[in-house]
Amino acid sequence: MRCFVGIDLGSTTTKAVVLDTEGRVLGRGITNSRSNYDLAAEVARTEAFVSARFNHLEREVERAGGAAALARLLRAFRMEQMKVQLANLRARIGDEIGRTVAPGRRAAAASAVEEIFRRIDGEEERRLAEESPPARSDFFRDAAGSAYARLAEEVAAPAGVTFDLLLGLYDKCIVAVENEPLALGFREHIGQALHRAEASGAVRAAVEASATAELEVAGTVGTGYGRARLPFPKEQVRSEILCHGLGAHVLFPGTRTVLDIGGQDTKAIQVDARGIVTGFQMNDRCAAGCGRYLGYIADEMNMGLHELGPLALQSRRPVKISSTCTVFAGAELRERLSLGEKREDILAGLHRAVILRAMSLLARSGGIQDEFTFTGGVARNEAGVRALEGLVAENYGPRRINISADSIYTGALGAAHFARRGAAA
Amino acid sequence: MSVTAGLDVGSSAVKAVVMRVGEGADEVLAHGLARVRRRNVAQVIEEAFEAAVEGAGVETLDYVATTGEGEEAPFATGHFYGMTTHARGALFLEPRARVVLDVGALHARAVAMDGRGKVLGYKMTSQCASGSGQFLENIARYLGVSQADIGALSLTAQKPETVSSICAVLAETDVINMVSRGLAAPDILRGIHDSMAGRFARLLQSLRVEGAVFVSGGLAADDGLAAALQRALAPEGARGTPEIVRHPLSAFAGAIGAALWGAFRREKVGMGGPAWTATATA
Numbered sequence: 001m002r003c004f005v006g007i008d009l010g011s012t013t014t015k016a017v018v019l020d021t022e023g024r025v026l027g028r029g030i031t032n033s034r035s036n037y038d039l040a041a042e043v044a045r046t047e048a049f050v051s052a053r054f055n056h057l058e059r060e061v062e063r064a065g066g067a068a069a070l071a072r073l074l075r076a077f078r079m080e081q082m083k084v085q086l087a088n089l090r091a092r093i094g095d096e097i098g099r100t101v102a103p104g105r106r107a108a109a110a111s112a113v114e115e116i117f118r119r120i121d122g123e124e125e126r127r128l129a130e131e132s133p134p135a136r137s138d139f140f141r142d143a144a145g146s147a148y149a150r151l152a153e154e155v156a157a158p159a160g161v162t163f164d165l166l167l168g169l170y171d172k173c174i175v176a177v178e179n180e181p182l183a184l185g186f187r188e189h190i191g192q193a194l195h196r197a198e199a200s201g202a203v204r205a206a207v208e209a210s211a212t213a214e215l216e217v218a219g220t221v222g223t224g225y226g227r228a229r230l231p232f233p234k235e236q237v238r239s240e241i242l243c244h245g246l247g248a249h250v251l252f253p254g255t256r257t258v259l260d261i262g263g264q265d266t267k268a269i270q271v272d273a274r275g276i277v278t279g280f281q282m283n284d285r286c287a288a289g290c291g292r293y294l295g296y297i298a299d300e301m302n303m304g305l306h307e308l309g310p311l312a313l314q315s316r317r318p319v320k321i322s323s324t325c326t327v328f329a330g331a332e333l334r335e336r337l338s339l340g341e342k343r344e345d346i347l348a349g350l351h352r353a354v355i356l357r358a359m360s361l362l363a364r365s366g367g368i369q370d371e372f373t374f375t376g377g378v379a380r381n382e383a384g385v386r387a388l389e390g391l392v393a394e395n396y397g398p399r400r401i402n403i404s405a406d407s408i409y410t411g412a413l414g415a416a417h418f419a420r421r422g423a424a425a
Numbered sequence: 426m427s428v429t430a431g432l433d434v435g436s437s438a439v440k441a442v443v444m445r446v447g448e449g450a451d452e453v454l455a456h457g458l459a460r461v462r463r464r465n466v467a468q469v470i471e472e473a474f475e476a477a478v479e480g481a482g483v484e485t486l487d488y489v490a491t492t493g494e495g496e497e498a499p500f501a502t503g504h505f506y507g508m509t510t511h512a513r514g515a516l517f518l519e520p521r522a523r524v525v526l527d528v529g530a531l532h533a534r535a536v537a538m539d540g541r542g543k544v545l546g547y548k549m550t551s552q553c554a555s556g557s558g559q560f561l562e563n564i565a566r567y568l569g570v571s572q573a574d575i576g577a578l579s580l581t582a583q584k585p586e587t588v589s590s591i592c593a594v595l596a597e598t599d600v601i602n603m604v605s606r607g608l609a610a611p612d613i614l615r616g617i618h619d620s621m622a623g624r625f626a627r628l629l630q631s632l633r634v635e636g637a638v639f640v641s642g643g644l645a646a647d648d649g650l651a652a653a654l655q656r657a658l659a660p661e662g663a664r665g666t667p668e669i670v671r672h673p674l675s676a677f678a679g680a681i682g683a684a685l686w687g688a689f690r691r692e693k694v695g696m697g698g699p700a701w702t703a704t705a706t707a
Contacts, residue, residue: 011598035604172569225598229605264595286553287594296594302463326594327554331436331531338466338497 002218004423005048006416007041008243008409009033009226012263012292013139014040015412016048018215019420023250026215027052028409032139036179037229041222046185049215050077053186057210064202068131073207076197079128080189084182085140086124090117092173100172105161112159112166116151123147128196135306141174187211219419223411225265238418240411241269241280247414248373249275252402256369259358259388260410261378263291266358268365275414281365287326289357291377294384297350300330301343305381308347312383315348329353348383355387359395368392371400375407427487427691428454430701431684432474433510433677434495437461437530437559438643440680441473443481446688451517455480456677470498478703485699490687492679502700505686507679508547512538514682515639518672523636525678526625526654528644530558535628542682548628553593556621558644560593564617567600568610575614579649582615589620614649622653629658629667637668645675 003026008015014033018026029047033040054074061070093113101109127133137143152166190211194204222230223243230237248258249271258269266289270279287293298305319341323329329350336346362368372392378384385403392399404410426447433440442456457476459469478486491501492510507527515525516538525536531554537546554560565575586608591599603613629638638658644650651669659666674681691700 011595033598033601035601037605168571171566175569226602226605264598285595286592290595292594300463323552325553326592327531327557327559328552334436334466335494 001213001215003052003215004416004419005045005217005220006243006412006414006419007044007220007222007224007230008240008411008415009037009041009222009224009230010263010411011225011265013408014044014224014226015409016041016044017409017412017416018048018052019416021218021420023417023420025413027055028406028412030138030408032141032178033226034178035175037226038231039179039181040226041230042181043184050186052215053190053210056213057206060206060210061203064200064206069197069199069203072128073193073197073199073203075128075133077186077189077193079124079196080192081184082124082140082143084184084189085177086117086120086144088180088182089144089170089173089177092176093169096169096172101165101169105165108160109165109169112152112155112161113169115155115159116148116166119151119155120144120147141178145170145174219423221415221419221422223415235422236419238415241267241277241282243411243414243418244375245269245271245277245280245414246275246417247410247412248375248402250413250417251375251404251407251410252371252373254371254400255373255402257362257365257367257372259362259372259374259376261289261291261354261358261374261376261384263295263377266290266361266376268358268362270366270369279366281361283357283361288324288329289354289361293326293329293354294350294378294381296326296330297333297347300333309351309381309383311344312347312351313344313386315342315344317342317345318348318352319345321346321349321353348387351381351383352387354378355384355391358388359391363395368396368399371402373402373404375404375410377408379403379407380405427688428481428483428485429488429490429684429687429691430474430477430486431510431514431677431680431682431687432470432489432491432495432498432501433507433679433683434466434470434491434493434498435461435529435643435679436494437562438676439466439469439473439495440677441470441477442677442680442684443477443483443486444681444684444688446685447692451685453674453677453681454483456674456680458676466494467497467499470495474498474500484703486701487696488684488687488691488700490683490690492683500701503687503690505683508534508536508544509542510679510682510686511641512536512544512682513542513685514678514680515641516540516542517681517685518674518678519637519639519670521637521668522639522670524629524632524634524638524667526629526638526640527679528558528625528640528642528650530562530643532557533625533628533642535625535632535634537632537634546632548632550624550628555591555593556624557593558642560596561617561621561644561647561650563593564596564600564614567597568604568613570610570614576646576648576650578611579614579618579647580611580652582611583609584612585619586612586616587619588613588616615653618647618649618653619657621650622657625654626657634667637670639675639678640669640671641675641678643676645671 459472
């Protein structure tokens with residue numbers, strides 16, 4: 001089957017979308033960006049094809065073994081991928097101990113690290129057994145990093161080493177693990193995953209039928225912050241503004257204004273009836289007003305990013321945040337907390353601060369026309385959406401506001417459509 | 426003679442000292458430092474304070490002085506402003522100092538003073554954390570370099586990279602970009618040191634510095650930053666450029682200044698009895 005790939009190499013995450021010749025989405029993949037851009041693009045692409053395979057499997061396997069069997073197979077597959085990376089991390093940390101830790105502390109450090117990985121393995125096994133394990137980051141860096149840090153805290157004192165030493169080892173090695181090309185694709189691990197998930201014969205047969213279907217890439221287009229460094233010829237690269245405009249148009253054909261609040265830039269884009277960009281404004285080089293602002297706040301509060309919105313929604317009296325700089329807003333947050341102000345009220349103020357920055361960008365780009373499509377990571381945050389709705393109604397009157405659950409893939413989707421158009425031309 | 430404690434509560438670490446003051450020989454008996462790391466500040470203050478008190482082996486204190494954000498320390502006798510404590514502490518550690526450059530986690534500030542520690546002028550960096558201590562700490566983490574190694578690595582730079590001011594929070598991707606372009610960690614660190622030093626030099630020049638510049642705060646220990654600052658203040662061939670001085674206890678300058686001011690105030694007011702005893706808080 002012929003397919004088209006769009007890759008959005010963002011500053012924080014790299015996304016890939018696979019389309020069929022009709023423009024239908026076959027699969028989506030995402031990974032965290034890293035210093036080796038080629039590899040980030042490759043991982044996202046691999047993930048998109050893994051998801052295309054699983055989507056294809058969905059109908060087959062559901063008939064054969066039910067949704068639960070497919071979910072279990074997917075968990076087993078993810079576990080196989082995780083194990084490859086964990087083994088790599090473990091080996092590198094072992095080397096690092098041999099090279100940099102003082103001889104007198106090596107044995108203690110090594111046994112502490114062994115214990116951490118033993119516990120991580122145990123947690124992974126339990127995840128597999130659970131029907132719906134707690135949500136966690138899709139990215140190895142974050143998923144392994146948070147488990148490692150949490151367990152290092154437990155293990156450090158009894159093992160007679162410092163937490164800082166253990167965390168330092170992780171920090172030094174994770175970059176290398178991320179930048180090493182590891183085989184994480186569908187074909188490499190589906191066999192072991194079937195075994196681990198104790199899949200039935202019917203499920204196996206469905207997987208086999210699906211695995212033989214060839215996906216032939218007929219065109220690829222790259223975009224995003226790191227697009228200039230993608231290993232593509234120039235004609236296969238489009239600006240992220242163009243791709244976002246087209247992606248939003250594909251998701252919601254009535255779109256005239258797009259607001260994208262991404263990890264570290266915010267874009268306000270005006271498009272015409274065909275999804276072609278007619279004007280835009282962008283804010284970058286400063287975290288204030290971007291998704292990273294909320295990410296930083298979440299770190300400061302020791303909360304997950306996805307927990308911020310729901311808490312902020314409980315606010316009755318949002319505070320007014322006076323700092324602009326993200327780091328200073330973090331300090332203001334701590335100060336306000338120590339003065340006894342409510343977490344939800346401060347968080348509501350912080351959400352409003354992000355949206356206010358976006359509103360001024362929108363005004364400079366030509367205002368908000370109907371329909372208005374909101375994309376990017378912050379579009380998944382309900383408190384952010386609520387703040388935006390309020391300010392839009394206040395400043396522009398009634399507007400139809402479109403939000404898609406898959407809006408993080410908007411740029412990659414637009415890029416894939418450019419690839420498809422290019423092949424048709 | 427009195428025995429006093431100084432507590433300097435910063436946004437990334439709490440510094441504590443216990444000093445013996447008077448009879449012509451002021452002396453730091455012990456010091457303690459505890460990192461905040463998102464913990465409850467009250468707990469961190471206690472940890473640093475206990476480390477200093479235990480190190481000094483004292484049972485009572487005549488004055489517990491706080492500075493920085495330490496107004497709320499429960500066992501404090503009095504609070505002093507950061508400008509005055511850093512000036513006083515810097516003079517104690519280096520009598521030739523006439524300017525203190527305090528490079529903290531969030532802000533950098535320069536305080537000009539006379540030979541008795543009287544503050545003559547004051548400048549602070551703007552409302553953006555680019556180029557702060559926290560910023561450098563983030564960068565080091567992204568490079569996988571431990572904080573203690575930053576200075577030495579920066580000094581080995583072969584081809585320093587020019588870094589314009591970058592957002593402290595977005596620095597992660599900027600650093601990833603530099604790494605992906607094949608730049609070496611020392612060259613990146615040196616570029617960042619030079620960029621920070623440029624900001625600090627402008628701060629100092631706006632105060633019209635005369636006399637030695639004493640670097641206080643956690644970043645005083647960073648040799649790479651000190652070298653960059655010297656370069657920024659002394660363009661090639663320039664004469665009469667200020668001397669940069671540091672001290673192993675540079676990070677404690679604020680706490681030392683607070684302890685000294687505490688002793689001074691106690692003397693002035695003529696307080697009787699200890700302000701703090703070991704059993705009272707135990």
